[in-house]
């Protein structure tokens with residue numbers, strides 16, 4: 001399968017949830033130890049949705065020491081922090097309850113009590129302050145993908161958001177998937193990361209997995225994710241990743 005992809009690309013398709021969770025644990029182990037060799041903090045960007053439970057399982061089963069980890073949100077819904085649509089709340093109620101060693105203060109949360117625009121600009125400022133640079137480089141971003149090819153809160157119906165070159169975080173209005181108001185990482189921030197890992201499961205996503213990761217069809221926001229100096233990984237179950245079955249480590253790295 002040829003590709004014009006500019007970054008290193010790995011695919012890992014698992015036929016059981018246990019194996020998928022193991023692949024995710026392996027990535028967490030590799031990225032955290034690389035980061036902590038040179039820095040005091042391992043900085044991870046989280047997505048919501050199905051990732052919450054899979055990441056929780058990976059952390060529980062791996063027993064990794066997370067005390068030097070810091071968690072950010074690649075996108076967040078503009079709702080109260082204890083709303084059941086809040087991604088932070090999903091982690092608080094589903095992950096922190098199973099991993100009591102992770103402190104709430106390790107989560108860098110968006111302030112959704114201010115206006116949507118301010119929420120986005122404040123979160124960007126918070127990230128810049130935490131990293132101490134206006135060009136933050138995340139150690140790892142864990143991304144999901146919807147059956148429509150959206151990732152973070154970058155949706156195919158809103159292509160103008162893919163053209164953002166300045167802001168790290170933008171507000172989203174009229175999101176096609178509820179809730180309608182959100183904030184999201186933009187492509188410059190995403191593609192500046194060292195490792196970007198998509199975790200995608202379920203047969204409803206098999207077609208879009210093929211179109212995004214094999215076809216690199218730019219109609220889908222996920223196909224714009226290509227870390228400039230980093231590595232892209234797809235971790236999928238066999239239902240979502242059927243197009244890559246039998247290629248447990250498909251690496252495509254072509255410079256053009």
Ligand SMILES: O=C1O[C@H](COP(=O)(O)O)[C@@H](O)[C@H](O)[C@H]1O
Nearest residue numbers: 047048049050051144145146152
């Ligand atoms: O709305 C969202 O959806 C995507 C995909 O979620 P999934 O449940 O299909 O895995 C998620 O990555 C994103 O963070 C979330 O806001």
